[in-house]
Amino acid sequence: MAGLDLVPRMARYLDKHLIFPLLEHVQQQGIYAEEDILKAQFDLLQKTKLIDSAIEKYKAIHKTEDVPEALKNQRQDVVLQLKALKADCKQLLTVIEDPSLSKIKVEGESREKSAQAYREALVSLKEKHNIIPEHVEALYKYAKLYFECGNYGMVEGSDKMGAAEFLPIYRMLTADPNSENAFSALWGKLASEILLGKWEEAADDLRTLREAIDTKHWSNPLQQLEQRTWLVHWSLFVYFKPEASKLSNSRSEVIDLFFSPPYLQTIQTNCSHILRYLAAAVITNPRRRNALKDLVRIIQQEHHTYRDPITEFVECLLVNYDFDSAQEKLRQCEKLLASDYFLQGLSEEFIQNARLFIFETYCRIHQCIDISMLADKLNMGQEEAELWIVNLIRNARLDAKIDSEKHHVIMGSTKPSVYQQVCTKTKSLCFRSYVLAGNFTKQRSKYDREDDM
Structure with a gap:
């Protein structure tokens, strides 16, 4: 499955700390040689401040307890840097640790009101303790070093603050909220929340970062394209990793x-491999069947730049109507889903919905269907397929019946009524109008700001 592994393609658009979970996953899957994975992990660790982890990997690679002096010296240097930066922003850290601030956060009536009250109290304490811009910038460097050392933020059972807590405070206090450091702080907080598994906070951070990227004035459009490419890849952690109960x-x-x-153009320009996840999202979401036509169009457009079993399954079934090839691709999809870091939790759901797609597509072009042949198309046993079809007809209320003697499924007329067609077109029109209005508002606000300048 190494040929279908996307880690090498995706790594260039991820923070180094976000690559570690992907490497651990491919290590467990046995996709690459163990020695190659250990070496890749060690090389990556050397580019961070995770010195203790780098020492452990060095021992595992060389099978020794002796550690090079260079690694020991790096650890001492990091400790000295932390102490120096903590001293630079000690006055501000005293303000942040003020008990009145944590009390405001606990007693807030809602997240928005609590955040506003916290901001006002923080600014008041900043003025009271004579906090200067140098202290604030030192906090950014301190939070960045915290992140690089793996101190991402508070964990359950601990009240020790980390990067996820310090970076938002920096953004509240910085003199220039549009500076590069303030923008980088958004990325840092999102990465911290992802690594801590705080998915609701990460989803909020992702929306904030998306708005910042879309509304910021970029001197070079390629910079915005690159930022959107990074956002697309980071969003996979937020939308595909958490349990469905947390982000329904x-x-x-x-x-x-x-x-x-804008993001569809980004995918087609920079990262067509993201079509794997777009196709998986559409197939596993029965409520978004209206997106199928657009999905098929895009997969066909990018056919020569990217293909995998998931995109080929869509093409075989919905473009070529080749059910035998679709069945073979579905078998390949099972292996792919089990090995993909982001999709492994969707394997069962994907297969069920893919079988439903095959059944519905087959029923649309046949009136009388042999159950044994359909079972073969669905890669199921005959009895299992018959029971599955019975439940499907009952739950979906399809106009069909089963002839038990001949083992046939007889389809009735399934043409949608005029009313249903109007409803479907109207829903699609409303969604597209909403997107168009949103883009217009963003562009108008952008030009209004330029006029004010």
Whole structure:
């Protein structure tokens, strides 16, 4: 499966700390040689401040307890840097640790009101303790070093603050909220929340960062394209990794994000391999069947730049109507889903919905269907297929019946009524109008700001 592994393609658009979970996954899957993975992990660790982890990997690679002096010296240097930066922003850290601030956060009536009250109290304490811009910038460097050392933020059972807590405070206090450091702080907080597994906060951070990227005035359009490419890749952690119970609407959100014109252009220009995840999101979301036509169009457009079993399954079934090839691709999809870091949790759901796609497509072009042949198309046993079809007809209320003697499924007329067609077209029109209005508002606000300048 090494040929279908996307880690080498995706790594260039991810923070180094976000690559570690992907390397651990391919290590568990046995996709690459163990020695190659250990070496890649060690090389990556050397580019961070995770010195203790680098020492452990060095021992595992060389099978020794002796550690080079260079690594020991790096550890001492990091400790000295932390102490120096903590001293530079000690006065501000005293303000941040003020008990009145934590009390405001706990007693807030809502997240918005609490955040506003916290901001006002923080600014008041900043003025009271004579905090100068140098202290604030030192906090940014301190938070950045914290992140590089793996201190991402508070964890359950601990009240020790980390990068995820310091970076938002920096953005509240910085004199220039549009500076490069302030913008980088958004990325740092998102990465911290992802690594801590705080998915709701990460989803909020992702929306904030998207708005910042879309509304910021870029001197070079290529910079904005690059930022959007990074956002597309980081969004995979937010929308595909958490359990469905925590982010129930994640699949719809990622479809909206990837189909929005700026990000769709980004995917087609820089990262066509993201079509794997867009296709998986559409297939596993029965409520978004209206996106199928656009998905098929894009997969066909990018056919020569990217293909994998998931995109080929869509083509075989919905373009070529080649059910035998679709069945073979579905078998390959099972292996791919099990090995993909982001999609492994969707394997069962994907297969069920893919079988439903095959069944519905087959039923649309046949009136009388042999159950044994359909079972073969669905890669199921005959009895299992018959029971599955019975439940499907009952739950979906399809106009069909089963002839038990001949083992046939007899389809009735399934043409949608005029009313249903009008409803479907209207829903699609409303969604496209909403997207168009949103883009117009963003562009108008952008030009208004330029006029004010």
